[in-house]
Amino acid sequence: xxxxxxxxxxxGSGKTEFALNLAMQNTGKTTIVDMDTVxxxxxxxxxxxxxxxxxxxxxxPRFANTNVDLPALPSEIFSVFTDKETTAVFDVGGDEDGAxxxxxxxxxxxxxxxxMYFIVNARRPLTRExxxxxxxxxxxxxxxxxxxxxxxxxxxxxxxxxxxxxxEGQKVVEEVSRRTGIPVAFTAVREDIDIxxxxxxxxxxxxxxxxxxx
Amino acid sequence: MAEKVLMKGNEALAEAAIQAGCRLFFGYPxxxxxxxxxxxxxxxxxxxxxxxxxxxxxxAINMVYGAAGAGARVMTSxxxxxxxxxxxxxxxxxxxxxxxxIVNIVRGGPGLGGIQPAQxxxxxxxxxxxxxxxxxxxxxxxxxxxLVDITQEAFDIADQYRMPVMIMGDGMLGQMMEPVEFGAKExxxxxxxxxxxxxxxxxxxxxxxxSLYIEAADLEKLVLERYERYKxxxxxEVKWEEYMTExxxxxxxxxxxxxxxxxxxxxxxxxxxxxxGLIRPITLWPFPSxxxxxxxxxxxxxxxxxxxxxxxxxxxxxxxxxxxxVEFFGRTGGIVPTPDxxxxxxxxxxxxx
Numbered sequence: 250x251x252x253x254x255x256x257x258x259x260x261g262s263g264k265t266e267f268a269l270n271l272a273m274q275n276t277g278k279t280t281i282v283d284m285d286t287v288x289x290x291x292x293x294x295x296x297x298x299x300x301x302x303x304x305x306x307x308x309x310p311r312f313a314n315t316n317v318d319l320p321a322l323p324s325e326i327f328s329v330f331t332d333k334e335t336t337a338v339f340d341v342g343g344d345e346d347g348a349x350x351x352x353x354x355x356x357x358x359x360x361x362x363x364x365m366y367f368i369v370n371a372r373r374p375l376t377r378e379x380x381x382x383x384x385x386x387x388x389x390x391x392x393x394x395x396x397x398x399x400x401x402x403x404x405x406x407x408x409x410x411x412x413x414x415x416x417e418g419q420k421v422v423e424e425v426s427r428r429t430g431i432p433v434a435f436t437a438v439r440e441d442i443d444i445x446x447x448x449x450x451x452x453x454x455x456x457x458x459x460x461x462x463x
Numbered sequence: 464m465a466e467k468v469l470m471k472g473n474e475a476l477a478e479a480a481i482q483a484g485c486r487l488f489f490g491y492p493x494x495x496x497x498x499x500x501x502x503x504x505x506x507x508x509x510x511x512x513x514x515x516x517x518x519x520x521x522x523a524i525n526m527v528y529g530a531a532g533a534g535a536r537v538m539t540s541x542x543x544x545x546x547x548x549x550x551x552x553x554x555x556x557x558x559x560x561x562x563x564x565i566v567n568i569v570r571g572g573p574g575l576g577g578i579q580p581a582q583x584x585x586x587x588x589x590x591x592x593x594x595x596x597x598x599x600x601x602x603x604x605x606x607x608x609x610l611v612d613i614t615q616e617a618f619d620i621a622d623q624y625r626m627p628v629m630i631m632g633d634g635m636l637g638q639m640m641e642p643v644e645f646g647a648k649e650x651x652x653x654x655x656x657x658x659x660x661x662x663x664x665x666x667x668x669x670x671x672x673x674s675l676y677i678e679a680a681d682l683e684k685l686v687l688e689r690y691e692r693y694k695x696x697x698x699x700e701v702k703w704e705e706y707m708t709e710x711x712x713x714x715x716x717x718x719x720x721x722x723x724x725x726x727x728x729x730x731x732x733x734x735x736x737x738x739x740g741l742i743r744p745i746t747l748w749p750f751p752s753x754x755x756x757x758x759x760x761x762x763x764x765x766x767x768x769x770x771x772x773x774x775x776x777x778x779x780x781x782x783x784x785x786x787x788x789v790e791f792f793g794r795t796g797g798i799v800p801t802p803d804x805x806x807x808x809x810x811x812x813x814x815x816x
Contacts, residue, residue, distance in 0.1 A: 316797065
């Protein structure tokens with residue numbers, strides 16, 4: 250795992266759950282940076298307790314989960330660029346609007362190699378087909394001034410996800426990979442679904458951290 | 464049937480409106496329903512529709528007034544403070560007997576309040592809000608699929624009765640994601656909009672959209688006619704869901720997403736031997752009073768659970784009419800009641816505390 254890991258994707262792709270799992274599965278000093286300036290609810294801040302109890306540093310937008318509807322990022326974010334001991338996972342907001350917030354850190358990303366994941370959920374209306382995925386992927390790259398280095402198939406239909414649905418998404422992501430030359434890093438699936446034998450790339454078992462109250 | 468996709472409530476309702484033939488959307492962004500505007504802004508230009516971000520909610524609702532007067536299918540959407548701003552326009556639309564769909568994705572109040580989910584606009588939605596004698600038809604879905612189905616039907620209901628229909632969700636419903644399916648649905652048979660001000664071509668008398676009446680007797684006559692129509696609505700459109708009510712001794716009344724929290728509580732209570740059930744109003748006006756009145760014959764008590772200081776509880780009490788105790792439990796300001804808290808409230812009621 251690289252030291253700087255940026256998790257991007259289209260809106261509602263499952264970025265936050267992937268970022269949380271990436272951070273939780275890392276050994277060694279880890280900090281998760283919630284850079285989502287788009288979503289008011291269901292975000293990394295909801296999992297702050299469990300992250301901290303695992304010794305993971307959590308940097309949140311100052312007013313996350315409060316009533317202040319202000320997309321302000323804290324200056325604390327700079328610490329993950331200077332503290333070279335820590336592995337950082339950036340949970341970025343959806344689409345190009347969310348990715349825009351990365352631009353200001355560009356000089357740090359140009360100084361060391363980074364991993365930028367692009368999460369795909371082929372059961373979201375705008376990313377059913379490779380064309381739609383690539384369109385948003387390029388928009389995210391342009392807004393963030395960074396290049397996507399890895400694709401993640403996180404295709405899901407919430408509680409109705411099945412192996413079949415994930416594999417159907419896998420085809421879309423593999424086609425995106427063929428056309429862009431960007432490798433598929435993971436297929437990310439809920440831990441109770443077993444598809445290990447059915448895909449070529451590594452599978453990441455996801456524990457779900459963000460829950461509704463019912 | 465189309466394949467299911469995963470959608471956020473706000474996006475799903477926007478798509479449902481488009482599929483129902485809505486080609487005009489006027490709004491002003493406000494958390495937690497901004498994705499409705501964002502979705503409309505992206506989609507409308509591609510399908511020959513118009514998305515217009517007005518300079519304020521007051522403008523937006525008056526644009527709806529104009530478009531509805533011309534006979535178009537039109538929608539606006541906002542959250543609590545924005546809906547307060549729209550009240551004058553809503554009253555004018557009612558006073559002109561025009562159909563439209565108004566969405567309120569409710570957040571904490573009063574004032575600017577907060578951006579977290581709430582149900583504290585119940586009174587505003589069902590007891591007026593604007594001035595004058597009137598009702599809105601108020602629909603309260605509790606899942607994204609139901610939100611989609613209700614949104615599509617809302618346009619037909621509005622056209623059938625020439626009334627604004629309000630869809631009331633809370634921030635949670637707007638923000639959460641669930642699988643949905645958009646099926647081609649058979650719409651209702653609707654009367655032609657012979658009243659619309661959409662050009663006479665020199666072939667008929669002009670139609671006038673107006674809510675001002677010089678003679679008191681004329682105004683009274685019109686309001687009385689409108690209330691005859693409301694009786695039809697009360698007869699035809701009441702909707703509710705009953706969940707484990709057959710043998711229930713305690714009934715929880717809850718609508719929208721809180722009904723789902725309440726279902727979890729119903730299961731927990733039954734596990735410990737308390738026979739609980741749920742009545743979930745889907746139409747808040749017309750209110751499913753009969754469902755509560757019937758249950759009052761057999762159950763020991765009711766508990767209204769809301770994200771407010773107690774608003775729907777008044778309608779439950781009116782329906783139960785003193786036959787059985789009706790208690791209330793709620794959280795407000797953006798806090799969502801938990802299943803445990805609801806169970807506690809039912810236990811207390813059972814112990815007579």
